[in-house]
Amino acid sequence: MEKIYLDENGNFEFDFSKADDVIITDKLSHCIPGFQYNVDFIIVDKDIIFLEFKSSKIKNVIDTHSFQNKLTKEKDKFCQNIAMKFTSSLFWLWACKGNEKEKDIYYYLLIENDYMDVRMRKAFRNKISRQLPHNYESYSNIKRKIISGFQVTSLDEWNKEFPQYIIKLIT
Numbered sequence: 135m136e137k138i139y140l141d142e143n144g145n146f147e148f149d150f151s152k153a154d155d156v157i158i159t160d161k162l163s164h165c166i167p168g169f170q171y172n173v174d175f176i177i178v179d180k181d182i183i184f185l186e187f188k189s190s191k192i193k194n195v196i197d198t199h200s201f202q203n204k205l206t207k208e209k210d211k212f213c214q215n216i217a218m219k220f221t222s223s224l225f226w227l228w229a230c231k232g233n234e235k236e237k238d239i240y241y242y243l244l245i246e247n248d249y250m251d252v253r254m255r256k257a258f259r260n261k262i263s264r265q266l267p268h269n270y271e272s273y274s275n276i277k278r279k280i281i282s283g284f285q286v287t288s289l290d291e292w293n294k295e296f297p298q299y300i301i302k303l304i305t
Contacts, residue, residue, distance in 0.1 A: 137157035137174070141187060145304055146246075148187075152298040153179045159226040171218040173241070176227055177299065179284070182239045184223050189246035191303065192219060202249055205258075212259065214245055217265035224280065241266070243302070246289045255286040262286070 137150040149155045155175040177183040190201040202235055204212045217242075243262065246254065256291055258273050267280040 135244060140304075141174075141189070142151075146187070146189065147190060147302050147304055148175065149300045149302075150175065150177055153177045155179075155232070156231055157227065157230060159223060171217050171222045172226065173213060173223045173245055175231065176223060178237075180237070182233055182237050183296075183299075184225065184239065184241040186219055186241075186243045187246075187301075188243070190248070191246055201247060203252075204248070205245075205249065209261075210294055213262045214265065216262050220281065220284075236278060240282055241284045242292070243284075243286045244289065244292050246303075247285060253280065255288070259286040261286060263270070 137156045139150070139156075140146065141146045141148070151263060155178040157178065158174075159172040159176070162192070173184040173186045175183075175185040175187075177185060188201070216234060224239070227239075233239070245258075249257075263284050266284055268284075287295070289303075293302075
């Protein structure tokens with residue numbers, strides 16, 4: 135089965151053909167309101183990658199400052215929502231038995247925006263990371279490692295780190 139997807143605006147192509155599986159939870163989450171915040175893609179391969187994609191590069195966009203405001207004036211809410219997307223998506227991954235082999239789970243927030251530089255990505259990574267369930271396996275009742283890592287990345291950084299999962303702007 136071909137695993138090539140477009141973003142909701144038809145501006146970017148995601149080629150996950152080389153992945154073992156790709157889980158998209160948006161069709162599942164309508165039945166439980168608390169679990170409607172989900173990442174865009176769960177890529178299942180050697181590891182599991184949760185990918186949340188945000189871009190201000192939208193053709194024919196009317197409000198060019200809306201995304202910028204989310205990253206500045208509404209930063210706390212934005213970061214909280216990104217963290218909630220991990221937890222909700224983890225529920226669906228486990229519900230779909232997508233990690234029976236207990237693979238490491240990595241969470242990537244890919245932000246394609248001219249305003250977001252390396253320094254800002256690091257600040258966002260730190261702020262969001264504090265809201266994610268790191269190191270819970272140290273509690274005796276927890277039997278699984280919940281998250282192995284979190285990164286905020288750019289499109290160029292993603293394509294260098296994951297050449298097998300190319301994401302590109304459609305011209």
